[in-house]
Amino acid sequence: MRISVIGSGYVGTTIATCFADLGHEVVNVEIDEDIVETINAGKSPIHEDRLPELVAEHAGEGGTGRLRATTDYSVVLETDVTFLCLPTPQSEDGSIDLSIMEAGAEQLGETLARKDDWHTVVVKSTVVPGSTEDVVTPVLEDASGKTAGEEFGTGMNPEFLREGTAVQDFLNPDKVVLGADSDRTLVDMHDVFDPLVERTRAPVVETNTKTAEMIKYANNGFLAAKVSHINDIGNICKEFGVDAYEVADAMALDDRIGGQFLHSGLGWGGSCFPKDTHAIIHATSEQGYDPAVLEAAVEVNDRQPKRLLSLLDDHVDVADERVAVLGLAFKPGTDDVRNSRAISMIEGLRERGANVVAYDPVAAENMREYFPNLDYASSVANALHKSTACVVCTDWDEFAALDEEFDAMHQQIVVDGRRAVTPRDGMEYEGLT
């Protein structure tokens, strides 16, 4: 298949590269020229395991030629299917902001006006139920002057990959959900995914676009609530002086619960759980239903950084003290800092007058956009040097191996939001849960 992918961020770059790896001919359409140049040079524009190798294999000189990037929407005319991988951020009132999707769909529609034959447009972005049918399709119809279902089709294919393991997740899906407005759209979507499904035997869910959209929110909402629930349990455990991790390990032995997403601590951040929970809560409330469990999940999540700061307050008054923040990415394995819990922690520490020194193996550059004047250490050892306290915000593996580095601290106070550090003699260690 000839595929165009609009938007080359975490999802767009990953799926475009993986589609190329599956044998399709793929072109990324992206407004950021730096990203376009990077891909065309055979390099990955994001930090993601296995992506640099795969981009190099398919793009740039010496590549298979199956992956390229451009700022020019007209390449869409040379393709059969277009995936929209544009951001769907949160508005100030918590609702989904579809303006970037609408702008992208408009540009796409204007381009499709010049196409003579059928084209399938698939929404990959996470959008609230009804968005593909009621927002994207009408924009495409208006801009192209064509009729959906007759001259072009729209589909919705939610993405379940996680940052940090994006390639692995995409190439080994638990399920492939194909929401389509017509049989012809479904056939095109099958042509795209059949090589993956044949290779992995992943179950395929065929449905309409609105259900596909809802499946994505149900998935993310459930996982976010699962983490909030284990955080609630973790907080309860702490009240009773019980080890929350021992409890979680035992819970995981129950097949009905399972072991994943039972890691308690600072809570969930990232570009999706926070905005997606708010978006579905807002959209549902507008329908007149109060989604109480999801609201509680958000509330528990918002509390965790405040709890960590209050635990630190119990150990030391950080005013004018050097405090190391270990981990800036919203989770290990990525350089993404969007909605990272480290942001709330740094803000809280600064409000207390602390001199914050931050360290992350890959995410410091991205955090500079949020805190340009922060002191960024080039290594954990430098961050810990002469610090009075240290807070752990991301469970990078390298933090588990730390030992003598703590000797350089002024006082070895460690408040661990992720159960990442191994406590040692002489350390005043406290875990969040």
Ligand SMILES: NC(=O)C1=CN([C@@H]2O[C@H](COP(=O)(O)OP(=O)(O)OC[C@H]3O[C@@H](n4cnc5c(N)ncnc54)[C@H](O)[C@@H]3O)[C@@H](O)[C@H]2O)C=CC1
């Ligand atoms: N990041 C993740 O792990 C996952 C994200 N999603 C969803 O996928 C969607 C995209 O998310 P990300 O890839 O994280 O976003 P992103 O912000 O990393 O990437 C979006 C890209 O679109 C580009 N762009 C913006 N307007 C454009 C336009 N008019 N034409 C062409 N390119 C344009 C931006 O420059 C940017 O590079 C969101 O709806 C998100 O909720 C779904 C599953 C996983």
Ligand SMILES: O=C(O)[C@H]1O[C@H](OP(=O)(O)OP(=O)(O)OC[C@H]2O[C@@H](n3ccc(=O)[nH]c3=O)[C@H](O)[C@@H]2O)[C@H](O)[C@@H](O)[C@@H]1O
């Ligand atoms: O829609 C999305 O964008 C994606 O959102 C999440 O993926 P992601 O945000 O990349 O990362 P997760 O591994 O889910 O972690 C999310 C947050 O939860 C936290 N978390 C996760 C698991 C856990 O046990 N405990 C915990 O605190 C992580 O530290 C992180 O801050 C989902 O897992 C993906 O399936 C989905 O596609």
